[in-house]
Amino acid sequence: MSGTLSPIDKAKFVAAKRAVDYVEDGMKVGLGTGSTAAWMVKCLGERIRDDGLRITGVATSTRTAELAQKVGVPVVSLDEAKWLDLTIDGADEYDHNLNLIKGGGGALLMEKIVATASDELIVIADLSKQVEALGAFPLPVEVIPFGWQTTKALVEETLVNLDVLGRTSALRMNGATPYVTDEGNFILDLHLKRIGNPRQLALVMNQIPGVVENGLFIDICDVVVIGHGDGSVEVRDINNGAVEHEKIDVPETDNLFVDIAD
Structure with missing residues (x-):
């Protein structure tokens, strides 16, 4: 081998x-x-x-x-x-x-x-x-398909008040269509570059309506x-x-x- x-x-x-x-x-x-x-x-x-x-x-x-x-x-x-x-x-x-x-x-x-x-x-x-600080890898956030664009906007608005360097997000795609998880949801990938307070970010993300879970394991x-x-x-x-x-x-x-x- x-x-x-x-x-x-x-x-x-x-x-x-x-x-x-x-x-x-x-x-x-x-x-x-x-x-x-x-x-x-x-x-x-x-x-x-x-x-x-x-x-x-x-x-x-x-x-x-x-x-x-x-x-x-x-x-x-x-x-x-x-x-x-x-x-x-x-x-x-x-x-x-x-x-x-x-x-x-x-x-x-x-x-x-x-x-x-x-x-x-x-x-x-x-x-x-x-890594020294989390965030270079895009942070996945699982969201329900209903109103996902509104959820995306809420996520990006929330990021303004958090300790991160980047604040853009993108819907994960599978070719020309959105990637769908085993549970039938979509994923937003957050390009944050550096996460200063992972615990705070994890808690705040999960309070946004439409967000199912985030990829921070604290x-x-x-x-x-x-x-x-x-x-x-x-x-x-x-x-x-x-x-x-x-x-x-x-x-x-x-x-x-x-x-x-x-």
């Missing part, structure tokens, strides 16, 4: 590989959405196949559910699972306090619901997602596993302040991962 993976894909793989070590037999596990989370689902499928791991997964999107079923990870609804032992997911940005921007893949609502219904959230990412993440292109990982635990460094074995070939896609 290592001969076919780019450094960035190797970083995603080793982060995912290390994160699934947190999963124990009998756990109920939230399954994130995105390219890095896809590696994690594949790694879980490998453990189920080779080690006899028994878990129940709750997917944060239809595409994650389809991938999980494909690789042999059992999936149930959150209502069936009720509460989860842990969730493993990616992030578009994370800061030194492990506050996150998520939702680049369009699943922020389900991701936040699943993450907050878990005892622990483990984020897997590469070093490029680490005080939710417990651990971040950072993958590097050389096959090493750094594990940061926000609860105990621990930082660990490890080297992950990357096999030359592994048929389980040949069809991975972003």
Whole structure:
């Protein structure tokens, strides 16, 4: 495998590989959405196949559910699972306090619901997602389709009084039509450049009529596993302040991962 993976894909793989070590037999596990989370689902499928791991997964999107079923990870609804032992997911940005921007893949609502219904959230990412201040990545805000242009105007008006550098927003598109989430909503991507007070912004955004949820994950993440292109990982635990460094074995070939896609 290592001969076919780019450094960035190797970083995603080793982060995912290390994160699934947190999963124990009998756990109920939230399954994130995105390219890095896809590696994690594949790694879980490998453990189920080779080690006899028994878990129940709750997917944060239809595409994650389809991938999980494909690789042999059992999936149930959150209502069936009720509460989860842990969730493993990616992030578009994370800061030194492990506050996150998520939702680049369009699943922020389900991701936040699943993450907050878990005892622990483990984020897997590469070093490029680490920032001093959140906001370089556009902040996704999920809105209902009814009156979305009015909601957009209200969002931009609200941003005038908040500690951000940019105040423009754009409706996320899928070709010539609006992108539609699994819940049937639209997404506004806010181009803020820098968010001075993420906690305040998250609270204010969710008070605007028409806004369903925003992509700021504040005080939710417990651990971040950072993958590097050389096959090493750094594990940061926000609860105990621990930082660990490890080297992950990357096999030359592994048929389980040949069809991975972003």
